[in-house]
Every structure is written in C-alpha cells, then in structure tokens.
Amino acid sequence: MGSAGSEAAFLERNAAESLPAGALAALLEKASSEGRQLRVKLGLDPTAPDIHLGHTVVLQKLREFQDLSHRVVLIVGDYTARVGDPSGRSETRPTLSGEEIEANARTYESQAFGVLDPDASRYELRFNGEWLDMSMADLFRLAATTTVAQMLDREDFATRYAAGTPISILELLYPLMQGYDSVAIDADVEIGGTDQTFNLLLGREIQRAYGKPEQAVLTLPILPGIDGVEKMSKTKGNAIAVNDPPEEMYGRTMRLPDEAMDTWFELLAIEDPGGDPRERKRSLARSIIARFHGEGEAESAEEAFDRQFVDHEVPLEVEDVSVTVEGETAHLPAVLAEAFSISRSEARRLLGQGGVRVDGEVLDSEELDVPVSRLDGMVVQLGRRQFRRITAKTS
RNA sequence: GGGGGAGUGCCCGAGUGGUUAAAGGGGACUGGCUGUAAACCAGUUGGCUCUGCCUACGCAGGUUCGAAUCCUGCCUCCCCCA
Numbered sequence: 024m025g026s027a028g029s030e031a032a033f034l035e036r037n038a039a040e041s042l043p044a045g046a047l048a049a050l051l052e053k054a055s056s057e058g059r060q061l062r063v064k065l066g067l068d069p070t071a072p073d074i075h076l077g078h079t080v081v082l083q084k085l086r087e088f089q090d091l092s093h094r095v096v097l098i099v100g101d102y103t104a105r106v107g108d109p110s111g112r113s114e115t116r117p118t119l120s121g122e123e124i125e126a127n128a129r130t131y132e133s134q135a136f137g138v139l140d141p142d143a144s145r146y147e148l149r150f151n152g153e154w155l156d157m158s159m160a161d162l163f164r165l166a167a168t169t170t171v172a173q174m175l176d177r178e179d180f181a182t183r184y185a186a187g188t189p190i191s192i193l194e195l196l197y198p199l200m201q202g203y204d205s206v207a208i209d210a211d212v213e214i215g216g217t218d219q220t221f222n223l224l225l226g227r228e229i230q231r232a233y234g235k236p237e238q239a240v241l242t243l244p245i246l247p248g249i250d251g252v253e254k255m256s257k258t259k260g261n262a263i264a265v266n267d268p269p270e271e272m273y274g275r276t277m278r279l280p281d282e283a284m285d286t287w288f289e290l291l292a293i294e295d296p297g298g299d300p301r302e303r304k305r306s307l308a309r310s311i312i313a314r315f316h317g318e319g320e321a322e323s324a325e326e327a328f329d330r331q332f333v334d335h336e337v338p339l340e341v342e343d344v345s346v347t348v349e350g351e352t353a354h355l356p357a358v359l360a361e362a363f364s365i366s367r368s369e370a371r372r373l374l375g376q377g378g379v380r381v382d383g384e385v386l387d388s389e390e391l392d393v394p395v396s397r398l399d400g401m402v403v404q405l406g407r408r409q410f411r412r413i414t415a416k417t418s
Numbered sequence: 419g420g421g422g423g424a425g426u427g428c429c430c431g432a433g434u435g436g437u438u439a440a441a442g443g444g445g446a447c448u449g450g451c452u453g454u455a456a457a458c459c460a461g462u463u464g465g466c467u468c469u470g471c472c473u474a475c476g477c478a479g480g481u482u483c484g485a486a487u488c489c490u491g492c493c494u495c496c497c498c499c500a
Contacts, residue, residue: 274454281455301453332454368465376448406448
C-alpha cells in the first residue's frame with residue numbers, strides 16, 4: 024500500500040492519535056484504488072465566528088487532506104446552536120437567530136479560507152439543521168444507539184457526575200447529534216482536538232448503528248493559549264485570533280511562556296530557527312503574522328513592538344478619544360474612565376499605583392483635578408499597553 | 419411522592435447575629451526586576467460627588483438596635499429513599 028501508507032504517515036506525523044490503528048491508511052488506500060475522494064469532516068460552533076490559532080491547527084490538517092485531493096466537509100452546528108446552551112451551567116449562551124448563525128458561519132468560512140482551499144471540488148459547507156430537525160421517532164432511534172454507561176465513559180461527564188455537577192440530558196444528546204452528522208454526510212474521516220476524542224469515536228458507533236461504514240478518527244493536540252497552559256479560547260482571553268491586528272498578535276505572542284514555544288512551533292507547523300529564547304519567540308511572532316497578514320505586516324509589527332517595549336516610546340498609532348470636560352480643570356478619574364472605558368474607582372486605583380502616564384511621565388496621584396491643557400491633545404498611557412490620545416471637549 | 423444538603427465577590431472557597439466590602443487560594447491588574455517569558459518582591463481587585471457615603475453574600479418578604487448569618491415563601495442544584 025505504498026503511497027497510501029506514506030500519506031497516512033504524513034497526515035499522522037503531528038497528530039495525537041489516529042484511531043483505530045491503521046484505519047486511515049486503509050481508507051486512503053481504498054479511496055485511491057476506487058478513485059474517489061475521502062470525505063473529511065470537521066464540525067464547528069457557529070456561536071464563535073472568530074477563528075483563533077487553536078482552530079487553525081485543525082484547519083491546517085484539513086488543508087493537508089485537501090492537498091492530497093480529498094474533500095473537506097465543514098459542518099455548521101446551526102441546529103445545535105439554536106437549541107441553546109448545551110452545558111447548562113456555563114454562562115448563558117444566547118440562543119442565536121438563523122441570520123446570526125448564517126452570518127457567523129460565513130465569517131468563519133471566510134477566515135477559514137486563510138488556511139483551507141475554497142475550491143468547490145475539495146470543499147463543502149453544510150448546516151446540520153438540514154438533518155437534525157428530525158421527528159421524535161427519528162430521535163428515538165438515535166437515542167437508542169447509545170447507553171448511559173457509554174456516555175459516562177467520557178471523562179468530563181464522569182468527573183462531573185462524580186462531583187455532583189449537573190449534566191443536562193441535552194448535553195448527553197450533543198455527542199449523539201454530532202455522531203449523527205457523520206451518518207448524514209457519510210464521513211470517512213473526522214478530525215478534532217484531543218478533547219473531542221470521545222465524540223469522534225462515538226460517531227463510529229452511531230455510523231455502525233445506522234449501517235454505515237465507520238469513520239477514521241484523527242485527533243490533534245490542543246494548542247495552549249498565550250498563558251501556555253489552558254486550551255486556547257476566546258472566552259478565557261488567552262487566544263490570538265487570525266484577524267487580530269498584527270501589533271496585537273506580536274505582543275501577545277511575546278507573552279507566551281518559553282515552555283510553550285516548542286508546542287506552538289510544532290502544532291502551528293512553523294519552522295523553529297533555534298537560538299536564544301527571545302529570538303526564537305520573535306521569529307515565532309513574525310511567522311504567525313506573516314501567515315495571516317503577510318511579510319510586510321510582520322516587519323512593521325516587530326518595529327512597532329520594539330518602539331513601544333524596547334525603546335519605551337509612544338506607539339506611532341494611538342487611538343483618539345474625545346472626552347467631555349467642564350471648565351478649565353479636568354477631573355482625572357472621570358477623564359480616564361471615559362477614555363479607557365473603566366470605572367472611576369478603577370481609574371483612581373491605577374492613579375494611586377503609578378499606572379497612568381502622560382507623555383511618558385507618571386501622573387501624580389495626589390492631584391485628581393488638573394488643568395485641561397495638561398491633557399488636551401496628549402497621549403495618555405494606562406498600565407503597560409493601553410494608549411489613548413485625548414481630545415478635550417467642553418460641554 | 420418522601421427525606422437530607424447546598425446556593426457567598428471574576429472562579430474556587432471560609433464565615434452561622436455585631437470592628438465583614440466579607441478569611442484563604444486561583445486568576446486578573448499595577449509597580450519593581452526583565453526578554454510584554456519564567457521566577458521573585460510590593461500592592462490592587464463592587465460603585466461613587468472618596469479621610470466619607472451607597473450597594474452587596476440565589477430572589478422576595480419578615481424578626482432584631484443590628485443579619486451573609488435567624489424565620490417564611492419562591493427559584494435553582496445535589497444526594498438518598500420510593
């Protein structure tokens with residue numbers, strides 16, 4: 024099985040697991056001998072339209088399949104999203120309207136095309152409402168495929184169950200719906216992070232229950248966020264989104280702990296130049312920006328970074344804000360609160376901690392009322408990395 | 419249907435009538451050091467017209483000079499029994 028074997032090895036090289044063993048190679052072989060494409064599935068959550076680096080790890084893998092001329096099927100979980108909050112206890116996830124989901128999906132899609140090949144012969148986008156809007160009878164059939172014991176095999180369910188944390192029936196239904204997606208689109212392969220292992224494998228069970236061939240499962244390691252520990256996610260604030268501005272990408276990458284660099288280089292498939300940690304990280308940052316914004320942007324982001332954090336100068340581009348003042352004196356807490364969208368109390372705290380600068384000079388926390396001329400047209404720095412150019416506007 | 423337990427600040431988690439804006443930890447933020455890394459040191463982490471005032475311990479009432487702490491109703495969750 025020569026080439027199919029080496030293709031499998033290539034695809035599996037940076038994967039966490041390829042299950043069951045040998046299945047992927049066998050599928051590639053079969054596809055090649057039958058002259059057909061493999062259908063490679065990825066489900067996505069339409070509540071989070073912005074793609075971050077963590078998503079790109081999986082997308083990159085899909086791209087590799089495409090480059091081997093297989094077909095990627097992205098599934099938008101519009102139906103599951105409309106049902107509402109799956110994890111009963113996480114912050115109320117607003118149920119989205121059809122239009123919002125559609126819009127999110129399109130945003131996601133356009134961002135994903137930064138990595139994926141949009142060619143229609145190798146790409147397909149589907150909404151699972153197409154088949155999940157099923158009758159009770161159909162749901163019964165689906166629900167009968169799996170036992171509670173099987174569900175409790177999943178580690179997070181088992182943990183939560185043991186800890187007495189609520190698990191809604193709806194949540195138990197989610198893996199089933201995801202598995203049914205594989206039935207509906209005849210998935211040959213499904214890809215996901217290692218945290219999806221259970222769901223992906225359950226998809227096999229469900230396919231079998233419906234008399235379909237079982238998909239191969241390829242899991243990829245989870246990319247840690249810029250805290251270097253937790254899974255990258257927007258809500259945890261440790262993500263770098265592919266459409267973040269270059270300067271922000273650069274700065275956020277530089278905050279990555281050294282220990283996480285190896286993982287990032289490997290999972291993002293960026294060449295590691297070696298050398299001292301600082302240079303490696305700078306190179307990592309440039310490569311990330313180059314990938315999503317181009318070489319030129321990478322250069323200028325680095326220059327902006329050096330200017331701001333190595334030379335400690337005010338950035339070239341600073342956001343302008345106009346702030347309302349009364350008369351000739353400005354009340355600092357009020358001005359800062361308005362300019363940076365924080366509370367006045369927080370502004371006072373920052374002032375007291377020496378965290379506010381005007382033109383590089385720390386503001387005296389004793390004087391809360393200053394002449395307007397001291398602020399008007401000046402660049403105010405809050406903490407280490409927030410800058411605003413203030414324009415005073417008399418009310 | 420019955421019995422028991424629980425709901426505290428961004429998160430976890432102490433506190434069972436008074437000096438509690440609420441211990442401790444985590445996270446986050448600020449300052450120092452530095453490579454916007456790690457480690458470490460110091461501090462902050464409800465709001466405001468800020469040497470004080472207001473609002474807060476699931477929700478709504480009540481008892482009391484005084485409640486997160488006691489009582490009543492409601493909501494939510496967990497466990498056990500049927």
